[in-house]
Amino acid sequence: MxxxxxxxxxxxxxxxxxxxxxxxxxxxxxxxxxxxxxxxxxxxxxxxxxxxxxxxxxxxxxxxxxxxxxxxxxxxxxxxxxxxxxxxxxxxxxxxxxxxxxAALTADELERVARIGAALDEVGARFPGVVVEHKPAGHGVHTRRVSADVASEANAAASRAAHDADPEVLERGGKDILEFAVRHVTKGDAIVRLRDLHGxxxxxxxxxxxxxxxxxxxxxxxxxxxxxxxxxxxxxxxxxxxxxxxxxxxxxxxxxxxx
The missing domain is CATH 3.40.50.1000 (HAD superfamily/HAD-like)
Structure with missing residues (x-):
């Protein structure tokens, strides 16, 4: 670094x-x-x-x-x-x-997104203050409104639920958010593509x-x-x-x- x-x-x-x-x-x-x-x-x-x-x-x-x-x-x-x-x-x-x-998700990807989302909704219901955001290619579990201890417990439960629902799910952490996606792309991939696209x-x-x-x-x-x-x-x-x-x-x- x-x-x-x-x-x-x-x-x-x-x-x-x-x-x-x-x-x-x-x-x-x-x-x-x-x-x-x-x-x-x-x-x-x-x-x-x-x-x-x-x-x-x-x-x-x-x-x-x-x-x-x-x-x-x-x-x-x-x-x-x-x-x-x-x-x-x-x-x-x-x-x-x-x-x-x-935004070209395949039918299989859309089905995976729905399955993971349903599992995360069950987790969100168990932790008041934790918000599950549904996105086109995945979901985000927001913990900004809860304590650090609750966030840690909720994130662990969300990770287990998402991977049980889809073993191939991509998990990535951020600031007060844990995200789960079905397509393994990153902001780095986007920048490389943009550089090539625009020369x-x-x-x-x-x-x-x-x-x-x-x-x-x-x-x-x-x-x-x-x-x-x-x-x-x-x-x-x-x-x-x-x-x-x-x-x-x-x-x-x-x-x-x-x-």
Whole structure:
């Protein structure tokens, strides 16, 4: 894991990144562009960050992509992203790129999703305050509203139930959430695909959660990864919180617009 780097290092990295002929700006949403909230439907990107995102989205040879664990519909609803902004939901399963939506689950995958969801609903009913979120390609068990002890017990029960229902289920942890999916794709897979799709010369990626490490893992020389908040990371740079990301995005937008 990389150590925290200085602000000066990040300034220099952004200047070099902004000179790339074709750039992808990939951003997680919750905990990155927006602070966390108990009600995920009521969050919004910080105004300064969103203004910078829109500026970047209009910049020449620059593709902004929101890459989230949220379902695509939820991501579109909370961001109000313009139609020409690319969205990737469910950790890379669902896509809205170039105005076209894509979520091709097979009939077998849909049946697996339903079976796992039914098992998790039974777990959720046993733990008041634990919320089971049903997604197109899986489910999330949210424990933000309960104590650490209850969360630990609920997560253990959810893991047993999901794997009993489907031994091939993909389990991944996050901040106050345990997720179960039927398709083994990651944010890293999404970034690799986006780079190939757009012929990008460089990638900027910012994220805060454990699942964002898959994105940092695929970054290469000339790319810039920014970890938002604490925790071990493969990102080359770290900032304190979503508010600190506002300044980073504003700087990148300014450099990209004047290159």
């Amino acid at each position: 990389r150590d925290e780097t200085t602000t000066g290092d990040l300034d220099a990295a952004l200047e070099a990144l902004a000179a790339a002929p074709r750039l992808i700006v990939a951003l997680d949403f919750d905990g990155t562009l927006a602070p966390f909230a108990d009600d995920p439907s009521q969050v919004g990107a910080l105004p300064g960050s969103w203004a910078a995102v829109l500026t970047l989205n209009r910049a020449k040879d620059t593709e902004v992509v929101l890459v989230s664990g949220r379902p695509l519909g939820s991501l579109a609803a909370v961001t109000h992203a313009p139609e020409d902004m690319a969205l990737v939901g469910s950790h890379g399963v669902e896509w809205r790129v170039d105005g076209h939506a894509e 990008a010369d460089a990638v900027f990626f910012a994220g805060d959660d454990v699942t964002d490490e898959d994105g940092f893992r695929v970054l290469g020389e000339g790319d810039v990864g920014v970890k938002v908040g604490p925790g071990e990371t493969r990102a080359g740079f770290r900032i304190d919180d979503p508010a600190a990301l506002t300044g980073v995005l504003k700087q990148l937008a300014r450099l990209r617009a004047t290159r």
